[in-house]
Amino acid sequence: MGVKVIIPTPLRQYADKNASVVVEGKTVDEVMQNLTALHGELKRHLYGEDGKLRRFVNIYRNEEDIRYLEKENTPVKDNDVLNIVPSIAGGNIHFGNEAVLPGIPGRK
Amino acid sequence: MATSIHQKELERIRQHGAQTYPHECCGILLGKAEDWNKTILDILPMNNARKDSPQNRYMILPEDLIASDREARKRGLDVIGFYHSHPDHPAQPSEFDREHAWPWFAYIIVAVGKGVPRDLTAWLLSADRAQFVPEELQVTENGN
Ligand SMILES: [Zn+2]
Numbered sequence: 416m417g418v419k420v421i422i423p424t425p426l427r428q429y430a431d432k433n434a435s436v437v438v439e440g441k442t443v444d445e446v447m448q449n450l451t452a453l454h455g456e457l458k459r460h461l462y463g464e465d466g467k468l469r470r471f472v473n474i475y476r477n478e479e480d481i482r483y484l485e486k487e488n489t490p491v492k493d494n495d496v497l498n499i500v501p502s503i504a505g506g507n508i509h510f511g512n513e514a515v516l517p518g519i520p521g522r523k
Numbered sequence: 524m525a526t527s528i529h530q531k532e533l534e535r536i537r538q539h540g541a542q543t544y545p546h547e548c549c550g551i552l553l554g555k556a557e558d559w560n561k562t563i564l565d566i567l568p569m570n571n572a573r574k575d576s577p578q579n580r581y582m583i584l585p586e587d588l589i590a591s592d593r594e595a596r597k598r599g600l601d602v603i604g605f606y607h608s609h610p611d612h613p614a615q616p617s618e619f620d621r622e623h624a625w626p627w628f629a630y631i632i633v634a635v636g637k638g639v640p641r642d643l644t645a646w647l648l649s650a651d652r653a654q655f656v657p658e659e660l661q662v663t664e665n666g667n
Binding site: 425459473480498502503 | 556573585589609612617619625626630
């Protein structure tokens with residue numbers, strides 16, 4: 416028993432090539448901590464150096480974005496499915512730490 | 524490791540870049556992958572979700588990616604990478620591109636100068652996330 420985490424294709428190489436991994440946990444955060452404890456190399460792609468989930472990492476609990484639930488404190492139960500989905504972003508000029516301030520237009 | 528793409532799809536990426544100029548275009552690369560070898564078989568042009576700064580930023584929303592992934596799998600394909608344009612900038616990934624990149628995916632960049640598509644390059648994020656490494660792009664002439 417546990418929560419099934421769907422691993423996105425680019426990260427499967429860091430999860431023994433598994434498309435999904437079942438881990439224990441009562442919240443999204445616990446599940447993610449257990450997942451990255453099990454597969455350590457996943458960590459740098461999911462968490463920033465500040466130890467927070469990267470902004471372009473989206474997690475869905477049974478198809479609902481946890482941002483609209485209780486974020487990482489969102490409760491989970493056995494047989495729930497967590498889906499890790501990338502946001503795809505980029506651009507052509509480096510602009511300080513704009514990454515955390517999405518409302519600010521970049522410089523020309 | 525290499526990525527192959529048909530000339531026709533390459534042309535569609537260039538045209539998308541010209542169409543959206545002076546804004547960035549973006550899209551999804553669909554195809555098949557065997558470990559690190561990828562074959563691009565179709566592209567899905569996407570709307571740039573960065574309405575605030577489309578001339579130097581692009582974003583593909585996760586819900587659009589989920590829908591595209593579903594559509595791809597129905598056709599027996601996978602999402603294997605992404606493309607975007609650099610209006611009036613070289614086809615080199617920016618620091619911002621790198622920070623937001625995922626490993627394994629192929630990233631294609633097309634430079635569009637004054638509305639005309641120019642260089643087109645392909646990249647992979649290094650395993651330590653420290654840099655983008657040039658990816659060999661094999662262009663095929665004939666379908667299938
Ligand atoms: Zn870029």
